[in-house]
Amino acid sequence: MSTRQHGTNAKYNLEKCRCYPCCRAASEYERNRRQAIAYGRWHPFVDAEPIRAHVRELGEYGIGWMRVAKLAGVATGGVSKLLYGTKPRGIPPTRRVRPHVALALLAVEPTLDNMGARVPVDGTGTRRRLQALVAKGWPQVELARRLGMDQANFPRTLASNLVHVRTVRATNALYDELWKADPTDHGVPAHHAEAARRRAAKKGWAPVGAWDDDTVDNPAAFPDWTGQCGTPNGCRIHYRLNIPTCQPCLQARAEHRAAAQEAA
Numbered sequence: 001m002s003t004r005q006h007g008t009n010a011k012y013n014l015e016k017c018r019c020y021p022c023c024r025a026a027s028e029y030e031r032n033r034r035q036a037i038a039y040g041r042w043h044p045f046v047d048a049e050p051i052r053a054h055v056r057e058l059g060e061y062g063i064g065w066m067r068v069a070k071l072a073g074v075a076t077g078g079v080s081k082l083l084y085g086t087k088p089r090g091i092p093p094t095r096r097v098r099p100h101v102a103l104a105l106l107a108v109e110p111t112l113d114n115m116g117a118r119v120p121v122d123g124t125g126t127r128r129r130l131q132a133l134v135a136k137g138w139p140q141v142e143l144a145r146r147l148g149m150d151q152a153n154f155p156r157t158l159a160s161n162l163v164h165v166r167t168v169r170a171t172n173a174l175y176d177e178l179w180k181a182d183p184t185d186h187g188v189p190a191h192h193a194e195a196a197r198r199r200a201a202k203k204g205w206a207p208v209g210a211w212d213d214d215t216v217d218n219p220a221a222f223p224d225w226t227g228q229c230g231t232p233n234g235c236r237i238h239y240r241l242n243i244p245t246c247q248p249c250l251q252a253r254a255e256h257r258a259a260a261q262e263a264a
Contacts, residue, residue, distance in 0.1 A: 010060035013110065015162065016122045016219050029057065037106055045096035051105050052082055052093065058108060062116020062165070071114060072104040079105070117166035125217035126163050128206065129175040134158075135200035135207040137183040137193030146174055179208045204244065222248045232256035 004011045007021035009029040036050035058068050069079040078094075078101065085093040108114065115121070133143055144154040147170050157163060163171075183193040200207075206223030215221035222229065225246055226237035234249030 004060070008060070009057055014061065014119070014121045016124070029053075033106060036102060039099075046099055046102045048082055048094045048097045048102075051097055051102050054106055054108075055079065055083060058110060058114075061110035061114070062119035063108070063110060063114055064116075067114075068105065068108050071108045072101075074101050074104050112165060112169055112172075115165045117164065117169075119165045120162040121165055121168060122217075122219065123157075123160045123163040123168075124219045126168050126171045127158060127160070128211060128216050128223075129171050130158055131200065131203070131205035132208045132211060133175065133178055134196050135205050136179070137188065137197050138178060139183075139188060139192050139196045142183070142188060142192075143174070146178075147171065222246065 004015065006017065006019055007025050009022075009026045011017045012022040012026035032050045033054060036046060036054075039046045055065055055068050059065065063071075065079050065083055066076050069076040072079075078097075081091075082094045082097065085091045130143060134140060140154055140158070141151050144151045147154075147167075149157065149167075157167060183196075184190050206225065210223035210225050212224075223246070224230070225243050226234050226241065226249070228234045228237055229246055230248040230252055232252050232255075235245050235253045238245040238249060
């Protein structure tokens with residue numbers, strides 16, 4: 001789905017690639033961005049190159065330069081000259097810009113609200129939110145209907161590594177609306193809700209309560225089924241609640257036993 005090359009800040013942020021070239025590109029990009037902001041605080045003019053690079057980088061996120069100008073509250077003509085110069089007059093791209101213009105452009109970030117609707121981004125949070133809603137008893141067909149999606153394509157979204165920004169926005173809004181709601185109070189037949197819960201349990205999909213707002217979008221995070229997942233005590237709680245033991249708990253128990261044997 002993605003054609004982005006490694007070694008770019010966009011690959012690092014949008015697709016959560018953590019290879020060395022992408023990590024280095026993201027580090028260099030952020031250092032240059034911070035340096036440019038800092039320079040803009042005391043110089044009457046600042047080097048235009050970091051600003052130009054930032055505007056072009058935003059284009060990787062589907063934020064065109066005219067939209068960047070609008071979001072920054074600066075003239076489109078100035079951003080055009082920053083990127084392209086004035087070709088009819090043979091004037092090259094701007095070499096220096098005013099600090100307030102630089103700061104305004106650098107303040108535009110590739111957030112979900114700013115990015116283009118069809119930009120592909122990491123689908124971790126979207127998958128987890130939709131799977132959690134199914135675990136709560138919301139049938140996939142009902143979720144697809146509420147999202148305005150083709151029911152035939154919905155299972156792909158539940159498993160996709162990359163999704164479009166518009167899907168992330170719609171899913172986040174739907175999750176905020178439904179995560180506390182009882183499906184049967186909203187027209188879902190009880191047997192359909194139970195079937196959805198059984199399907200989620202069979203697939204091993206974590207319920208709403210297993211995710212916190214600050215972990216649900218993190219690819220490295222794992223669901224906390226018991227409140228103590230990832231600790232030696234987690235396996236006992238899994239057994240007591242009759243929940244299949246998760247991998248972090250199995251690993252924690254194995255490490256605990258190995259440490260106990262070594263100490264004996």
